[in-house]
Amino acid sequence: MAFQVPFNRPFQSGNELEYISEAIGQGDLSGDGDFSHRCAELLKSRYGIHHVLLTPSCTAALELSFMLLDLSEGDEVIVPSFTFVTTASAVVRAGGKPVFVDIRPDTLNLDPELVEKAITSNTKAIVPVHYAGVGCEMSAFNSLAQKNGLRIIEDAAQGVHAYCDGNALGSMGDLGTYSFHQTKNFSCGEGGALCINDPFLVDRAEILREKGTNRRQFLSGQVDKYSWVDIGSSLLPSELTSAFLYAQLQAADEITAKRKEIFNRYLDGFQSLVEDNLIQLPVIPENCDSNYHLFHVLVRNSDTRDRVLENLQECGIHAVFHYVPLHLSKAGQKYQTAGNRLPVTEDVSGRLIRLPIYPDMTTDQQTLVVNEFTRLVTGD
Numbered sequence: 412m413a414f415q416v417p418f419n420r421p422f423q424s425g426n427e428l429e430y431i432s433e434a435i436g437q438g439d440l441s442g443d444g445d446f447s448h449r450c451a452e453l454l455k456s457r458y459g460i461h462h463v464l465l466t467p468s469c470t471a472a473l474e475l476s477f478m479l480l481d482l483s484e485g486d487e488v489i490v491p492s493f494t495f496v497t498t499a500s501a502v503v504r505a506g507g508k509p510v511f512v513d514i515r516p517d518t519l520n521l522d523p524e525l526v527e528k529a530i531t532s533n534t535k536a537i538v539p540v541h542y543a544g545v546g547c548e549m550s551a552f553n554s555l556a557q558k559n560g561l562r563i564i565e566d567a568a569q570g571v572h573a574y575c576d577g578n579a580l581g582s583m584g585d586l587g588t589y590s591f592h593q594t595k596n597f598s599c600g601e602g603g604a605l606c607i608n609d610p611f612l613v614d615r616a617e618i619l620r621e622k623g624t625n626r627r628q629f630l631s632g633q634v635d636k637y638s639w640v641d642i643g644s645s646l647l648p649s650e651l652t653s654a655f656l657y658a659q660l661q662a663a664d665e666i667t668a669k670r671k672e673i674f675n676r677y678l679d680g681f682q683s684l685v686e687d688n689l690i691q692l693p694v695i696p697e698n699c700d701s702n703y704h705l706f707h708v709l710v711r712n713s714d715t716r717d718r719v720l721e722n723l724q725e726c727g728i729h730a731v732f733h734y735v736p737l738h739l740s741k742a743g744q745k746y747q748t749a750g751n752r753l754p755v756t757e758d759v760s761g762r763l764i765r766l767p768i769y770p771d772m773t774t775d776q777q778t779l780v781v782n783e784f785t786r787l788v789t790g791d
């Protein structure tokens with residue numbers, strides 16, 4: 412179905428084709444070529460990350476992260492249930508158990524006080540997910556990690572080009588993961604990156620990403636032939652993908668400014684609904700600089716949510732919801748350590764609507780969304 416207002420439209424900076432053609436001209440399209448290095452260097456220097464490895468997806472970067480932790484049976488990793496599936500499935504694939512913890516009702520990010528209560532002698536890591544590009548309370552998580560000898564993996568799939576206390580999301584944990592999927596602010600269709608902030612993890616991460624071989628050490632002259640040295644997989648994106656991504660990363664300020672404008676117009680447009688207690692709007696704490704990845708609204712109950720989504724669709728507006736809580740899902744129930752109730756997650760996931768937001772959205776399109784949404788929520 413073609414929507415008058417689609418949910419998302421990938422942005423093009425204008426340089427993508429030129430860079431792809433440059434990559435083709437260079438004659439080497441496999442991974443870790445010139446454009447992969449340019450992307451990694453840009454991410455490292457702009458966001459203050461020690462080392463960056465591009466990956467085919469954020470999921471791949473999460474899987475690489477948990478391989479690096481060497482989890483064994485019984486090891487627990489604390490994750491939100493209000494997140495995308497692979498935050499938790501990557502833990503399971505590496506042999507660990509996800510422990511689902513509830514979120515804060517304002518930012519919808521993992522709640523540090525509840526995380527502290529969930530730590531046991533089996534806990535190995537915490538995964539703060541920066542929902543909607545708004546930073547988690549990283550100082551609280553990092554001090555919990557220090558006190559208890561845990562690793563922090565930031566799931567910053569939605570958090571590229573966003574900051575918390577002046578630090579880039581993805582630069583504060585031992586490891587961080589980025590997504591460049593088509594739905595994200597900066598995209599190459601499918602793509603991701605592993606941000607490595609603990610220098611001791613770099614060498615092994617390079618081996619795991621190169622099929623378990625020491626090929627990188629061979630290429631840099633550290634060993635005279637390369638061979639199989641560890642577990643691993645094939646986790647490099649091609650140069651075609653990286654060339655496209657480089658154009659997007661260069662346009663990050665322009666893309667973010669456009670998204671911010673649309674985000675703020677939604678905030679203004681919905682003030683009267685907030686005053687009438689009909690909806691709740693997203694909260695961005697003062698110490699966070701968002702990248703305006705998504706615009707979500709909480710309506711009063713799940714019946715309203717379902718009715719509004721269905722009617723928006725009839726008006727040609729594509730709005731969606733997420734997440735089906737992981738602790739209630741079939742696989743979540745099978746793999747989690749204990750079946751806790753998570754009241755905030757369960758409440759929010761029944762009432763949340765995501766409205767269209769993309770850089771090229773026109774004022775007319777946005778006015779239509781604001782008017783139709785307002786009409787449906789007030790029941791006029």
Ligand SMILES: Cc1ncc(COP(=O)(O)O)c(C=O)c1O
Pocket residue numbers: 468469470471494495497498540566568569589590591592602603
């Ligand atoms: C919080 C979170 N983690 C992980 C992912 C997985 O990203 P990818 O599609 O790049 O594998 C997503 C994607 O939407 C996400 O939102």
